[in-house]
Amino acid sequence: MGAISSTPQKPCSFVTWVNNDNYALGALVLGHSLRKVETKHKLHLMYSKGVSTRMLELLKMVWDEVSSCDIIDSKDENNLKLIQRPELGITFTKLHCWRLTQYSKCAFIDSDAVVVQNVDDMMNYNEIAAAADMGWPDFFNSGVYVFEPSEETYRKLLEFALEHGTFDGGDQGLLNMFFKEWHLEGADHRLSFCYNVCPSAAYGYKAALKKIGTDIKIVHFMGHHKPWHCNKGVTPMPCFWSLWQSIYHEKVRE
Amino acid sequence: MGAISSTPQKPCSFVTWVNNDNYALGALVLGHSLRKVETKHKLHLMYSKGVSTRMLELLKMVWDEVSSCDIIDSKDENNLKLIQRPELGITFTKLHCWRLTQYSKCAFIDSDAVVVQNVDDMMNYNEIAAAADMGWPDFFNSGVYVFEPSEETYRKLLEFALEHGTFDGGDQGLLNMFFKEWHLEGADHRLSFCYNVCPSAAYGYKAALKKIGTDIKIVHFMGHHKPWHCNKGVTPMPCFWSLWQSIYHEKVRE
Numbered sequence: 162m163g164a165i166s167s168t169p170q171k172p173c174s175f176v177t178w179v180n181n182d183n184y185a186l187g188a189l190v191l192g193h194s195l196r197k198v199e200t201k202h203k204l205h206l207m208y209s210k211g212v213s214t215r216m217l218e219l220l221k222m223v224w225d226e227v228s229s230c231d232i233i234d235s236k237d238e239n240n241l242k243l244i245q246r247p248e249l250g251i252t253f254t255k256l257h258c259w260r261l262t263q264y265s266k267c268a269f270i271d272s273d274a275v276v277v278q279n280v281d282d283m284m285n286y287n288e289i290a291a292a293a294d295m296g297w298p299d300f301f302n303s304g305v306y307v308f309e310p311s312e313e314t315y316r317k318l319l320e321f322a323l324e325h326g327t328f329d330g331g332d333q334g335l336l337n338m339f340f341k342e343w344h345l346e347g348a349d350h351r352l353s354f355c356y357n358v359c360p361s362a363a364y365g366y367k368a369a370l371k372k373i374g375t376d377i378k379i380v381h382f383m384g385h386h387k388p389w390h391c392n393k394g395v396t397p398m399p400c401f402w403s404l405w406q407s408i409y410h411e412k413v414r415e
Numbered sequence: 416m417g418a419i420s421s422t423p424q425k426p427c428s429f430v431t432w433v434n435n436d437n438y439a440l441g442a443l444v445l446g447h448s449l450r451k452v453e454t455k456h457k458l459h460l461m462y463s464k465g466v467s468t469r470m471l472e473l474l475k476m477v478w479d480e481v482s483s484c485d486i487i488d489s490k491d492e493n494n495l496k497l498i499q500r501p502e503l504g505i506t507f508t509k510l511h512c513w514r515l516t517q518y519s520k521c522a523f524i525d526s527d528a529v530v531v532q533n534v535d536d537m538m539n540y541n542e543i544a545a546a547a548d549m550g551w552p553d554f555f556n557s558g559v560y561v562f563e564p565s566e567e568t569y570r571k572l573l574e575f576a577l578e579h580g581t582f583d584g585g586d587q588g589l590l591n592m593f594f595k596e597w598h599l600e601g602a603d604h605r606l607s608f609c610y611n612v613c614p615s616a617a618y619g620y621k622a623a624l625k626k627i628g629t630d631i632k633i634v635h636f637m638g639h640h641k642p643w644h645c646n647k648g649v650t651p652m653p654c655f656w657s658l659w660q661s662i663y664h665e666k667v668r669e
């Protein structure tokens with residue numbers, strides 16, 4: 162009675178993944194933005210071949226842990242099958258996040274996103290938690306999601322992908338078919354859209370943006386136009402574009 | 416024991432509202448589309464000043480019940496206050512659907528929508544049930560929603576609107592603030608996007624449309640471009656545009 166459990170709790174972590182130096186610039190800004198909002202969780206970056214040694218050094222200065230993942234070189238049977246489905250390669254690499262079993266829970270965030278307000282409360286949600294995709298809101302957008310690392314889930318995802326492929330050619334289609342019931346789940350699986358706002362939201366429903374704008378927590382520059390491509394974006398949310406640029410210039414570029 | 420309750424069950428109804436002869440063309444097509452999918456529920460049309468006598472005769476041929484609602488002429492105190500807020504007039508008119516207490520449950524459908532497959536199962540959902548808005552998916556689109564008629568709710572909605580107004584100038588902003596917790600509710604409040612697909616969905620996420628297309632139940636021509644405006648729409652979903660046109664030519668125009 163009164164004994165305090167001494168089982169060490171596994172930590173939680175934010176996770177991203179990059180495979181080249183351009184997206185790595187995004188990961189640097191993302192990492193710094195998470196520091197800026199004073200997250201108490203770990204920052205874990207996965208990288209694949211294509212990230213330069215120099216860039217990796219920079220990344221290590223802001224991300225607590227980095228690990229490499231390169232499925233195509235792997236030798237196990239599932240991955241051999243995968244080599245016959247090269248279009249799934251990129252998708253599968255992202256799935257490696259489920260193997261980060263040193264963490265009890267994680268939030269994956271695309272490297273083309275920037276955190277605006279503290280989002281540590283994401284770790285209170287349950288797998289799979291995500292926000293609706295604007296294009297077809299029964300599906301979640303896979304740029305931001307909460308998951309529970311598990312070798313078992315990883316294996317099932319791999320099997321599922323090999324059997325069913327992915328209807329949109331990316332991880333979003335795959336994850337939405339695997340976690341098919343997401344849109345029927347309750348509040349512990351549904352992140353507010355404020356956790357994954359894409360700038361084009363400003364086109365569709367200006368009044369909503371005006372009403373909700375100050376609640377925005379994560380801005381995700383999904384699509385072709387990435388903030389590291391140029392200085393002045395023709396973006397419908399110039400304030401967030403500027404936020405990205407200011408972190409970039411203050412923390413990354415000098 | 417064995418006694419069968421003789422309390423008559425109130426029926427359920429689909430409901431729309433129109434205030435001019437253009438939208439009335441939409442309501443005719445909507446009504447015929449509901450007949451075509453053999454709904455077993457009632458069809459109730461609310462109309463306001465602006466619908467011609469001749470059009471009303473046509474509407475009565477497909478809608479079981481019609482009723483007029485004209486808040487501005489009303490004499491009660493709430494409505495007097497409302498006269499000082501003329502911008503809320505149109506919004507409030509739609510809210511009159513909550514006064515249809517002859518029904519136990521209703522599904523409101525905008526008159527610029529067409530039903531593609533039977534949607535009688537909408538009456539199994541609970542107030543408020545609706546589908547996410549593509550523009551800001553934490554909000555529901557108020558073109559299609561399941562509600563429970565109640566004078567009490569109507570009064571509360573009126574009071575709420577007088578106090579808070581509507582952030583987007585329409586009923587969607589008002590209903591989303593009144594039913595503020597919608598995006599946190601469970602499956603009995605969340606209609607699949609298939610119950611309120613707007614044609615612009617075809618732009619954003621083509622792969623999703625291809626995968627889900629055959630499940631679409633209601634197409635909603637939201638926005639400026641309405642199918643009664645011209646014969647050939649520059650619409651991203653030509654098949655549904657054609658469906659509207661074919662019902663129009665077969666059932667309405669001759």
Ligand SMILES: O=c1ccn([C@@H]2O[C@H](COP(=O)(O)OP(=O)(O)O)[C@@H](O)[C@H]2O)c(=O)[nH]1
Nearest residue numbers: 178179180181184271272273304383384385
């Ligand atoms: O060539 C690539 C493509 C993608 N990614 C990673 O995968 C994520 C998803 O891709 P992207 O953000 O381009 O997709 P979008 O959000 O635009 O659909 C990126 O944020 C990166 O973290 C990467 O590192 N290299």
Ligand SMILES: O=c1ccn([C@@H]2O[C@H](COP(=O)(O)OP(=O)(O)O)[C@@H](O)[C@H]2O)c(=O)[nH]1
Nearest residue numbers: 432433434435438525526527558637638639
């Ligand atoms: O001048 C109008 C405007 C609206 N409506 C009714 O209110 C609904 C909502 O308006 P609308 O569909 O034009 O809005 P949208 O769906 O394009 O946002 C319509 O479908 C009609 O049922 C109407 O009868 N007359």
Ligand SMILES: [Mn+2]
Nearest residue numbers: 271273304383
């Ligand atoms: Mn992205």
Ligand SMILES: [Mn+2]
Nearest residue numbers: 525527558637
């Ligand atoms: Mn409409």
